[in-house]
Structures are given as C-alpha cells and as structure tokens.
Amino acid sequence: MDRLDMNLLVALDALLETNSVTLAAERMQTSVPAMSRTLARLRQVLGDPLLVRSGRALVPTPRALELRHQVHGLVEQGRGLLTPRPQFDAGTLRRGFVVRAGDEVRPELTGPLLAAVRREAPGVTLNLVAGSEDDPRALRDGRTDLQAGVIERSDPETVLRRLYGDRLIGVAAADHPLVTEPVTVAAYAAAAHLSVSRQGRVRGAIDDRLALHGRTRRVIGTVPDLTTALLAVRGGTAVCPAPASAVTSLLGPLGLRAFEIPLPLPEVPIGLAWHPRHTADEGHRWLRDLLERLLRAQRAPEARPRRLLRAENRVTVAKAITGAAHDAERIA
Structure with missing residues (x-):
C-alpha cells in the first residue's frame, strides 16, 4: 500500500468480531454497500478472502482467525491513546x-x-x-x-x-566581631573567610567588589557545600557567605548569626x-x-536597604553596575 489507511483496521476489527457485513456496518455507522466495498478492499490488501459464505452466514478463514486478536488489540490500543485522560489525581500516582x-x-x-x-x-x-x-x-x-x-x-x-x-548574607559565630560590631568594608575584608565551591574556587564576586575598594580578603579554605561551611564557622573565627533563604531556620539551632555584607553583590x-x-x-x-x-x-524577606557606614564604604553606582555585568559565575 502506498498510503496507510488506519480506518481499515477498525473496519477489519468490526468484521472479524461480528462475522457479518451488516452488523459491522451498524457498528461502524455506515451502509451495508459501503462495508461490502471495504471488505473487498481488505481482501485485496491482505490477499485473503477473510470471510467466506457458509450457507446463510459468513465464516472466517484461517488467516482471519489468525489476525482477529492482533487486530483487536491494535484497535483498542489506538482508542486508548486517543481517549482523553481522566482528571489527574496525585493521590493515585505511583x-x-x-x-x-x-x-x-x-x-x-x-x-x-x-x-x-x-x-x-x-x-x-x-x-x-x-x-x-x-x-x-x-x-x-x-x-x-x-x-x-x-x-x-x-x-x-x-x-x-x-x-x-535570593541575596547573599554573611554568617558567623554569635560572638564574632562582624556580628557584635558595625560592619565596614575594612572589617569585612580583614576577617578570615571560608569559600563555598564544589570546584574549589577561591575567588568570586565578593573579591571583585572588594577590589573596587582597593582591598582583598584572606580565604583560609574552601568547602564543597553550604552545610559543611556552616558547621565549620560555628566553632571558629571564620565567616562565610550564604543565600539568605537557604539558612533562615538553620542559624538559631546552630548558634550562628547573620550580618549584612557591606558590598553591592549580584543576586543569587x-x-x-x-x-x-x-x-x-x-x-x-x-x-x-x-x-x-x-x-x-521559603524565600527570605527582602533585606532593608543597605547603608554603607563610612566614606571608605562608598562605591560609585557606575562601578557597581560595571562590576555586576561581569558576574557570570556563581558567588564563592
């Protein structure tokens, strides 16, 4: 066949189920002459008479009996594919x-x-x-x-x-100076820093912002995940950055405190x-x-506007925007 007519499968299923041109026509809601023409076409396509007369009835040929279950299964599968699904219920999902x-x-x-x-x-x-x-x-x-x-x-x-x-905040032990005293760029840069990076990167956007102030920070180590970083700073003098939403409920139980990083950092x-x-x-x-x-x-509430506390903390908007445009990688 040059063109595949799937309607022939439906008609063949009706003929093999009923063994009757008349009953198959009723099932297909078509005329008996039209169903007779379809049967003639099926005989030509399959090279088999399919239904032959025996007295007043039609009986299937061995080829028809062989095809009956296979054709019926294909037709039912097609009906299942084209039938609209019932309304989704997550409770029944396996x-x-x-x-x-x-x-x-x-x-x-x-x-x-x-x-x-x-x-x-x-x-x-x-x-x-x-x-x-x-x-x-x-x-x-x-x-x-x-x-x-x-x-x-x-x-x-x-x-x-x-x-x-999300926004980055600083995290430190509850008695750390950056928690108990005003945070300046100089004080922040002078602290011992822990970097969170799966790839072990030491530098990131924080370093780029500090460079605009002519300052650098001392990264004493890197850890691959945030949980390790929080546990590490809990008992020491180091600080680490963290997305605010990720640590909202963890700081109190871990005995940690958050502080605002005094730099205009890109969002997470x-x-x-x-x-x-x-x-x-x-x-x-x-x-x-x-x-x-x-x-x-779980999104953390928006932070209050950051106030830069001293003249040394001020950075021009132009520099901040220019620096933000170059932040293509994740903040370490």
Whole structure:
C-alpha cells in the first residue's frame, strides 16, 4: 500500500468480531454497500478472502482467525491513546522522581517537600541528589527529572523557569566581631573567610567588589557545600557567605548569626530546570508546581536597604553596575 489507511483496521476489527457485513456496518455507522466495498478492499490488501459464505452466514478463514486478536488489540490500543485522560489525581500516582537540588535550596526544601509529597501523593518516591557539573546532561539523558536551585549552566534543550532572586548574607559565630560590631568594608575584608565551591574556587564576586575598594580578603579554605561551611564557622573565627533563604531556620539551632555584607553583590537566581519531554507530563507538572510553591514560600524577606557606614564604604553606582555585568559565575 502506498498510503496507510488506519480506518481499515477498525473496519477489519468490526468484521472479524461480528462475522457479518451488516452488523459491522451498524457498528461502524455506515451502509451495508459501503462495508461490502471495504471488505473487498481488505481482501485485496491482505490477499485473503477473510470471510467466506457458509450457507446463510459468513465464516472466517484461517488467516482471519489468525489476525482477529492482533487486530483487536491494535484497535483498542489506538482508542486508548486517543481517549482523553481522566482528571489527574496525585493521590493515585505511583512513580519515582530524581530531583537534583542545590545547596541554595536543599536544607530548607527537603523537609517540607517530603511532607507535602507524603500528604498529596503517598505513592511517589523522591530521590534527592546534590547538584553537580553534569546537571544539563543529566536532564537531557533522563538521569534527573528536575533540577532546583541555582542553574549555573543552561542547555539549549533545557526548559528553565526562574523563580526569584535570593541575596547573599554573611554568617558567623554569635560572638564574632562582624556580628557584635558595625560592619565596614575594612572589617569585612580583614576577617578570615571560608569559600563555598564544589570546584574549589577561591575567588568570586565578593573579591571583585572588594577590589573596587582597593582591598582583598584572606580565604583560609574552601568547602564543597553550604552545610559543611556552616558547621565549620560555628566553632571558629571564620565567616562565610550564604543565600539568605537557604539558612533562615538553620542559624538559631546552630548558634550562628547573620550580618549584612557591606558590598553591592549580584543576586543569587533560584529556578527550576527540566527537559521539554516532561513539560506536558501531568505527574511531572504536579511536582514542578509543588516545588515552585515550596521554594517561593521559603524565600527570605527582602533585606532593608543597605547603608554603607563610612566614606571608605562608598562605591560609585557606575562601578557597581560595571562590576555586576561581569558576574557570570556563581558567588564563592
């Protein structure tokens, strides 16, 4: 056949189910002559008479009996594909998802997310994994269903939904001078700093801003994740930067305090990313919407306007804007 007519399968199914041209015509809501012409066409296509007369009735040939169940299965499968789905109910979902969550969101997100999934979709299992450099490929290859946090690199095949911009704050032990005394650029630069970087980067946007003031900071070490950094500064004299939303509920229990970094720093963009093949999937959409709702709920309140305390802290707006334009990588 040069052209495939799928209607022939439906007609063949009706003929083989009823063994009658008249009954098949009624099922197909067409005329008996039209169904007779369809049977003639099927005989030509398949090279078999399919139904032959035996007295007053038609009986199937061996070839027809061989095809009967296969044709019926194909027709039912097609009907299932084209039938509108019932309204989605997360409570009936039985599925596992791999969510790659960054340090910027994971500490505050994990508890509420697991509780919400348990409440709304008890048949769903979540596998939360830490972010890594192969995030775009993991989404494309199907090893990750959804990524949440700071999306440092985007893939042309990836859908990215930006949720909000977080801000960096300083974190230190409760008795640290930057917590108990006014924070100046000079005092901040003079402190011992701990950098958070999976790649072990020491320099970042903070160093670029300090350079505008002619100052440098002393980074005493790097750690791969925010949790390690918070535990490290808890008992020492070092300070570290952290996205405000990521540490809102952790500072008190850990005996830590936050302070405003006296520099105009670029925001930390928080978002979701996934592969387009999941966009129309109802289960995936439910999880995306749930994550978005929880992430927006954990967003830290906007900071009060930063006041630079001394003349040495003032930096021209032009310099700040110029510096911000060069911040393409994550803040260390």
